[in-house]
Amino acid sequence: MSHVANVMLSVEPADRPLAEELSRWLESDAPLRGRDGRTGWVGALRETTGADTRWGGGKFPECDVYAGALNHADLAALVARVEQLPWQQPAFVQLMVMDQEEAYFRVWMFHGPRLRLLTPAGREQEYWPGTGPADVHLRLALATDAGLLRDLLTAGAAPDTPDTPEDNSDGADSRQVARRADGWPRPGDFGLVALSTTEESGWQPVPIGAAWFRHTGEQSGGRPGGGGNDGEQVGSTAELTVVLVPAHRGRGVGAQLLGPLLRAARAEGVGRLTARVPSTAPAGTRAWLRRHGGFRDLPDGAGQLGLDLS
Structure with a gap:
């Protein structure tokens, strides 16, 4: 059985190398959800906005977007990894995660040196990801x-x-x-x-x-x-x-x-x-x-x- 999370990452073109570095980490050393500290392959993020990609009726996108369906990924560790990378344009980094148990994306952006969960608005944002056991x-x-x-x-x-x-x-x-x-x-x-x-x-x-x-x-x-x-x-x-x-x-x-x-x-x-x-x-x-x-x-x-x- 799988545990799938849909993930999207939007960055400025100058931060493409770090987005690709994050994808390599997901393919090799990412913590596995509920596996007591084990690491390994959980998937990858692939670019959706290549040079030939056009959005909105022939317009080229103004950001680079990477997306993937991750398998057994420790999502709290993913958020922490994105926060730790030395982004050149952190103000434009957006991390979007839809966990298997949810029907909507959660969105993180940088406020100073920390990633902050912006949506969904309201008190739900206090409770996920949790601070207790990984499972x-x-x-x-x-x-x-x-x-x-x-x-x-x-x-x-x-x-x-x-x-x-x-x-x-x-x-x-x-x-x-x-x-x-x-x-x-x-x-x-x-x-x-x-x-x-x-x-x-x-x-x-x-x-x-x-x-x-x-x-x-x-x-x-x-x-x-x-x-x-x-x-x-x-x-x-x-x-x-x-x-x-x-x-x-x-x-x-x-x-x-x-x-x-x-x-x-x-x-x-x-x-x-x-x-x-x-x-x-x-x-x-x-x-x-x-x-x-x-x-x-x-x-x-x-x-x-x-x-x-x-």
Whole structure:
């Protein structure tokens, strides 16, 4: 099975040699996606704008464009490689990538010495490419993920603490599942899903965990509150849930999920996040939330931790 990414690179004519150097790297030394640091052939970029190529009814192109369909390429490594090359005209370099799991191109351009993801606009750009294991990427939790969230909770998944036991078959009780996942998504709900793509899965993305927050209808001071205009939840309290399947605990996926989720909560105007830690939770859950999220014990809530975001 293959894992294909469509890639286009637009450069000024003076940077043609570097575009060709990038293609040679893809043909020989590029990191392979999900292959634990192995390198090799993932494809090539071929020029689409040769001397005899005309665009737009007989007009010659004003840039050089290279394109290719890459196979098993580590896309984060590709972005890093483009950033490292000594382009003569970096302001005109555009890298466009359509991953197999997506239906649109993402576009990077240089801002100073760094490549910056420009499109798609909005919060999605915070979550891809990921900063965790090479086989894992994140996407937004959609309305169609309601069943997935319930399944993860029912299976008893937990954050990837180092001392989380491999078997936590008790799972969440029906009340916890209903409170956290029923009716997903309600207004103000926000979540991320982690997917792993490996040779074992036939290079198909498999959900391995999720993190989300859901508003409790209280203000951050603990009083009931109805939010702002148009359902806005500024200053409200939201409950955090982080779940992972047992086989992927201890790999840093939980922290990979939690970081952008906290940024999204701040951007949404959440005043406080709470996390319920029942007595049946793995021993390391509290320490994990303190270490990775800055959560603290709440004196007025049995088994709860809180994080003030305002």
